[in-house]
Amino acid sequence: MPKPTASFTPSCGNRTLSGSDRPAGSGGHEHEHASESGAAFTRRVDALVAGLTHAGVTSDREITATLEAFLAGAGPSNGARIVARAWLDADFKARVLADANAAIAELGLDLSHWAPVTLRAVENTARVHNVIVCTLCSCYPIALLGPSPSRYKSEAYRSRVVREPRAVLREFGCAVGDDVQLRVWDSTAELRYFVLPRRPQGTADFDETQLAACVSRDALIGVAAASITPGSSG
Amino acid sequence: MKLAAGDRVMTSARNPAGHYRLPRYLRGKPGIVEALHGRYLLADERAAGRDVSEPLYTVAFAARDLWEEDAEADCIVHAELWESYLVGL
Numbered sequence: 245m246p247k248p249t250a251s252f253t254p255s256c257g258n259r260t261l262s263g264s265d266r267p268a269g270s271g272g273h274e275h276e277h278a279s280e281s282g283a284a285f286t287r288r289v290d291a292l293v294a295g296l297t298h299a300g301v302t303s304d305r306e307i308t309a310t311l312e313a314f315l316a317g318a319g320p321s322n323g324a325r326i327v328a329r330a331w332l333d334a335d336f337k338a339r340v341l342a343d344a345n346a347a348i349a350e351l352g353l354d355l356s357h358w359a360p361v362t363l364r365a366v367e368n369t370a371r372v373h374n375v376i377v378c379t380l381c382s383c384y385p386i387a388l389l390g391p392s393p394s395r396y397k398s399e400a401y402r403s404r405v406v407r408e409p410r411a412v413l414r415e416f417g418c419a420v421g422d423d424v425q426l427r428v429w430d431s432t433a434e435l436r437y438f439v440l441p442r443r444p445q446g447t448a449d450f451d452e453t454q455l456a457a458c459v460s461r462d463a464l465i466g467v468a469a470a471s472i473t474p475g476s477s478g
Numbered sequence: 479m480k481l482a483a484g485d486r487v488m489t490s491a492r493n494p495a496g497h498y499r500l501p502r503y504l505r506g507k508p509g510i511v512e513a514l515h516g517r518y519l520l521a522d523e524r525a526a527g528r529d530v531s532e533p534l535y536t537v538a539f540a541a542r543d544l545w546e547e548d549a550e551a552d553c554i555v556h557a558e559l560w561e562s563y564l565v566g567l
Contacts, residue, residue, distance in 0.1 A: 362515065379501050406503065410550045426553040432499050433534055433558035434518045 319390040322353055323438050324459035326365075327470070328452045331443045340365045340440065348388070355387045363388065366429060367440040368466070373420045374439045375413065375466030377405045378431040385436035389464055396465065406430060416467040439466040446472060481535060485511045486567040489537070489559065497525035500563045504555075507544060508567070509537040512556060520560050533561040 296302050326348055330337035339347040344363040345355065355361045363385060366374040378384065379402045384392040395401050405412045409426045413419060420426060429437045441463045447455060457476030462468035481487065491506035492498075499521045513536040523530040541553035 379503070380499060406555050407545055407548070408550055409553055422551065424552075426550065428553065428555045430501065430504075430555060430557040432501060433521065433560065435515065435536070435558050 314387070315390065318387055320459075320461035320464060321456065322348075323385075323389050323461075323464040324456040325351055325452075326353070326438075327440055327459045327464070328455035330365075330440055331447075331455055332452055337367075337440070341367060344438075353388065355385075361385065361387055362435045364435050364437050365440045366427065366437060366466075368442045370442075371423070372425050372427060373413075373466065374427045374429060374437075375405060375409055376429045376431065376437040376439060377402055379403065379406055380430075380432055383431035383436065385438055388436075389438065389461065392465075393461065413467060416462070418468050438464045441466075441470040444470050444472050447476075450476065481511050481514070481533070481561070481564065481566060483511050483513060487511060487537060487564040488567055490563050490565070494522075497522045500559060501557065503544060504539065504557055504559075507539055509539040509543070512536040512538040515558070518560070520562070534558055535561070535564065537564070 293302075293304070293307065297304065326340060326344075329351065330340050336347065336350070339350075344365045345361075348355075348363065355363065366376075368374055376384075377396075382392060382397040382402075384396060386392065401412070406428050409428050410420055413426075431437060441459065443455070444458055447458065450458075454476045458470045458472055460468055460470070463470045487509055489504055489507050489509065490500060492500075493505070515534040515536070517531040518534040520530045520532050535558070536556050537559050539555045539557070541549035541555060544555060
């Protein structure tokens with residue numbers, strides 16, 4: 245078990261990789277994990293937890309409780325609520341687009357229990373389609389939307405969506421017309437994005453709950469359209 | 479350097495050792511400042527245990543400036559970049 249040293253820092257960084265281990269062009273950070281085998285990553289996490297526990301910094305019980313509390317409040321339904329409210333209330337939509345952190349607080353959503361996150365909503369229109377990615381690692385608004393799908397973290401998605409986003413979206417079954425501008429948002433720093441999708445046709449008489457059921461996690465990433473589902477039309 | 483929305487910039491082509499959050503595909507590329515976000519801790523320094531903040535910007539890149547003839551039509555790629563990654567044009 246590695247003994248924690250005085251130079252240990254809880255921030256992300258080059259804690260365990262020497263320069264020669266780093267893939268060329270890597271942004272460091274979670275990037276290395278993507279190409280590391282699951283077993284090796286698990287061993288590394290186990291060693292880190294053992295070191296922190298041994299040093300009295302934390303405990304298994306505290307880690308479990310923290311994760312459970314965190315995940316209990318984080319899921320795509322949060323994003324769906326925001327979108328549904330924005331579709332029904334133009335003033336709220338304007339506030340979401342101007343200052344998403346302040347606007348979601350109106351719905352009782354609070355990201356401050358996790359790391360401070362600056363949230364930004366990007367709106368799809370008849371002429372603009374947005375899609376989010378983190379090419380360097382896997383940045384994603386987890387505190388709001390829950391864990392990202394594994395394909396969001398895949399090297400194929402991360403490398404291709406900035407280079408051929410229209411082709412990637414076609415493969416997702418979300419083809420975007422030639423008259424629609426494609427905007428890709430690469431979350432390289434401290435902002436986290438979600439997409440405000442277009443309201444589906446045929447939902448004029450839907451209430452907020454029915455509208456929220458139209459908004460999937462993929463729609464919040466921008467790789468799917470919002471759509472009427474059995475859960476929303478009933 | 480103080481940049482404003484709409485300013486034209488060129489990204490650094492540096493290739494430093496260690497943590498560096500300017501993606502390789504955006505190095506040495508022209509872009510336009512799309513938004514200002516105030517000062518944020520520079521991740522590269524933070525990785526080394528130092529707290530250094532810099533202005534952070536969203537910069538928009540036309541796909542044709544990134545991929546030339548391989549670019550898809552009418553695509554824009556945005557990224558958050560710290561001030562030291564940028565030179566004003």
